[in-house]
Amino acid sequence: MRIVLDRERCEGHGLCEEAAPDLMHLDDDGELVLDREEVSDDDPAAAARANGAVRVCPVAALRIA
Amino acid sequence: MTDSTPPVSDIDLFDDAVTVDPWPTYAALRELAPVVYLPANDTYVLTRYEGIRNALLDWETFSSVNAIGFNPMVNEALTGTSLASDPPVHTQLRATLTENLSPRALRGLKATIDTKADALVEQLVNKGSFEAMDALARALPLEVVADLIGFTGDARDNMLRWGQAAMQVIGPMNQRTAENFPIAGELYGWCSNVTAEDLQPGSVGRGIFDAEARGDIPPHTAGHIIHQYLGAGVDSTIASIGNIIALFAAHPDQLALVREDPSLVPAAFNEVLRYWPPLHVWGRRATKDVEVEGLRIPAEAHVGILFGAGNHDPRHYDDPEAFLVERNPVDHLAFGYGPHGCAGQGLARLEAHAVIDALARRVERLVVGPEVRIPTNITRSIEQLPVLEVVPA
Numbered sequence: 001m002r003i004v005l006d007r008e009r010c011e012g013h014g015l016c017e018e019a020a021p022d023l024m025h026l027d028d029d030g031e032l033v034l035d036r037e038e039v040s041d042d043d044p045a046a047a048a049r050a051n052g053a054v055r056v057c058p059v060a061a062l063r064i065a
Numbered sequence: 066m067t068d069s070t071p072p073v074s075d076i077d078l079f080d081d082a083v084t085v086d087p088w089p090t091y092a093a094l095r096e097l098a099p100v101v102y103l104p105a106n107d108t109y110v111l112t113r114y115e116g117i118r119n120a121l122l123d124w125e126t127f128s129s130v131n132a133i134g135f136n137p138m139v140n141e142a143l144t145g146t147s148l149a150s151d152p153p154v155h156t157q158l159r160a161t162l163t164e165n166l167s168p169r170a171l172r173g174l175k176a177t178i179d180t181k182a183d184a185l186v187e188q189l190v191n192k193g194s195f196e197a198m199d200a201l202a203r204a205l206p207l208e209v210v211a212d213l214i215g216f217t218g219d220a221r222d223n224m225l226r227w228g229q230a231a232m233q234v235i236g237p238m239n240q241r242t243a244e245n246f247p248i249a250g251e252l253y254g255w256c257s258n259v260t261a262e263d264l265q266p267g268s269v270g271r272g273i274f275d276a277e278a279r280g281d282i283p284p285h286t287a288g289h290i291i292h293q294y295l296g297a298g299v300d301s302t303i304a305s306i307g308n309i310i311a312l313f314a315a316h317p318d319q320l321a322l323v324r325e326d327p328s329l330v331p332a333a334f335n336e337v338l339r340y341w342p343p344l345h346v347w348g349r350r351a352t353k354d355v356e357v358e359g360l361r362i363p364a365e366a367h368v369g370i371l372f373g374a375g376n377h378d379p380r381h382y383d384d385p386e387a388f389l390v391e392r393n394p395v396d397h398l399a400f401g402y403g404p405h406g407c408a409g410q411g412l413a414r415l416e417a418h419a420v421i422d423a424l425a426r427r428v429e430r431l432v433v434g435p436e437v438r439i440p441t442n443i444t445r446s447i448e449q450l451p452v453l454e455v456v457p458a
């Protein structure tokens with residue numbers, strides 16, 4: 001699975017980072033950086049965190065492709 | 066062929082008794098069907114979590130244009146605001162609106178808000194008994210938003226009335242709406258006439274005017290942005306802080322959990338918002354015939370989003386009537402979701418987290434008298450909450 005960010009929509013709420021700190025983080029300017037876009041289906045824990053990040057984004061700026 | 070016509074109910078969402086205690090009504094509508102038509106309000110209400118969340122995301126089917134309010138006058142008055150626009154217009158308006166509300170923009174405010182909240186709570190703990198709505202729930206957001214916008218003098222005193230009125234008039238043309246239109250009009254008038262010099266140098270409000278002067282945002286938008294901060298950001302935040310105090314007073318075991326583990330503060334606020342969302346109902350309009358879980362809403366129909374019904378849907382949350390800070394319901398509906406998802410949620414979180422944090426550090430238990438509620442159209446807020454005794458930490 002791949003994590004896709006709609007940068008136009010992202011407002012830096014950072015809730016996704018709390019859900020998946022190993023996959024993404026807000027940089028010093030408050031811009032979201034995807035540290036890992038590809039998540040292997042063999043890593044169900046990471047996949048669950050990725051889905052959690054998508055779920056928690058309040059403006060629906062993240063999706064799974 | 067199955068019948069796809071939604072059931073009809075004679076419930077009136079704005080009946081005094083329903084607005085004061087909507088929970089039995091929410092439950093009845095939710096168990097009746099995912100979509101119910103209410104002739105009294107001429108609206109198709111969405112009653113279950115999934116239907117609400119999907120509708121909030123699907124702006125092409127559930128439009129905000131001419132739709133947010135329950136009377137034509139308010140929908141006309143809101144025309145051209147981000148609240149009442151759809152993409153692509155909305156996308157642009159929202160960008161200017163959020164520029165100063167994004168967590169990054171608010172970073173500098175955190176320390177100030179924490180200090181204010183802590184000082185207020187400390188003073189009240191020492192006092193021992195007080196009316197919590199005025200002394201805390203109203204005091205903090207009024208001060209924070211006044212500072213944010215750079216208010217001085219007059220306008221500061223009016224913020225509470227204006228903020229309440231801006232929400233009341235979203236309701237149907239009942240007496241509450243009629244009485245509040247002139248007050249909402251005062252707010253609109255003030256925002257149309259305010260100039261940079263009226264606002265404190267260095268404030269966010271002043272910054273918005275500077276941006277207008279530089280041409281970074283279109284002419285005449287600064288006043289509108291300030292209007293939205295006041296209209297959308299005061300009454301709802303006050304309600305949420307009142308709810309924090311009342312819910313922790315009623316559930317001392319849950320306060321104890323936060324006291325033991327302060328990292329639960331954000332989760333606790335999520336649960337407060339899930340449990341008692343500050344907004345009762347909000348509108349959309351169907352742009353075409355659409356089926357929600359097999360029930361048909363006709364094109365052009367008004368649609369009502371019942372945040373509280375969705376937040377207590379047992380199909381989505383286990384044991385929804387229990388108030389549990391460890392639940393951390395990050396996907397609650399109280400801030401809406403998707404393109405219109407609350408633009409001020411970062412600020413609301415700063416204020417609420419500061420209050421919860423200060424309470425958890427300074428208070429072991431709050432003894433409260435009965436809360437007073439009065440009928441209101443949209444914001445569900447406690448009116449008075451007597452704190453009779455504080456057991457300090």
Ligand code: HEM
Nearest residue numbers: 147148297298301302305343399400401405407408409413
């Ligand atoms: C606990 C407090 C708050 C609650 C429960 C709340 C709730 C909401 C909800 C449900 C919406 C979505 C409306 C829709 O879908 O049409 C919304 C939008 C909005 N809120 Fe809040 N809000 C709160 C605090 C604030 C604050 C503090 C501000 C600003 C200072 C603010 C500014 C806005 C604005 C400007 C919008 C419109 C966004 C858009 O149309 O894109 N809100 N709020």
Ligand code: SF4
Nearest residue numbers: 010011013014016057
């Ligand atoms: S939660 Fe959404 S808006 Fe916030 S940083 Fe993550 S992607 Fe961006």
